[in-house]
């Protein structure tokens with residue numbers, strides 16, 4: 001990823017416009033301070049990543065949601081390090097402005113600090129990610145500290161943690177009772193203390209996300225967590241309406257791509273059957 005020296009050193013005073021300035025972890029924190037909302041979406045492939053970047057999305061997450069929306073699995077658990085690395089490489093190749101964050105797959109950071117550091121290092125060094133994301137609370141803070149110490153920016157992920165689906169047994173909203181809400185708030189605070197630069201807050205009641213956002217100096221990025229987070233993230237194929245079978249209330253569909261794509265595929269099929277494609281103009 002090419003970053004000009006001007007961009008690399010950009011601070012609040014930079015004369016470069018906010019629309020073109022490289023997004024860094026520092027920039028996201030400035031945005032929180034300035035009350036500017038952070039936009040984030042997921043990407044797993046080159047062309048989508050380039051479109052997101054050209055559209056001015058601030059942060060691109062190479063999420064392990066790829067396991068579900070790209071690879072068709074029921075959960076995020078089957079995603080392997082090598083598969084994540086492949087997605088991260090193609091995404092970072094496309095992106096010039098947005099901050100690219102790579103998800104650490106299930107079991108890539110649970111077996112000890114050294115292994116976590118090795119895997120995060122691969123995502124940064126081989127994948128060219130600019131930060132990594134880990135799910136978990138206080139129990140993973142020692143790993144966060146170790147990564148941050150090594151110069152690896154870490155984003156936390158609290159609330160619903162999809163890698164723990166078999167522990168929960170359900171994708172329902174987390175933190176609906178006060179003891180769990182308090183635990184999630186404490187987890188977010190501990191992650192900040194451990195050095196995380198931002199925290200994803202997934203599927204919790206809006207008032208809890210507001211409490212977390214007020215308690216932290218670092219930005220919160222919400223998904224299904226209401227309007228009080230410092231930023232919002234959605235899974236791109238969901239917001240594009242590519243999956244007709246998945247439409248929870250927190251997903252706003254900005255397009256109906258499943259319909260558009262199916263119509264195009266059907267038109268192509270019909271044109272081939274009817275011999276109207278290709279024409280002479282489309283031939284050599």
Ligand code: KIV
Pocket residue numbers: 042061062063064065066103200223233235
């Ligand atoms: O994997 C992912 O896409 C995520 C988002 C849902 C935040 O973690």
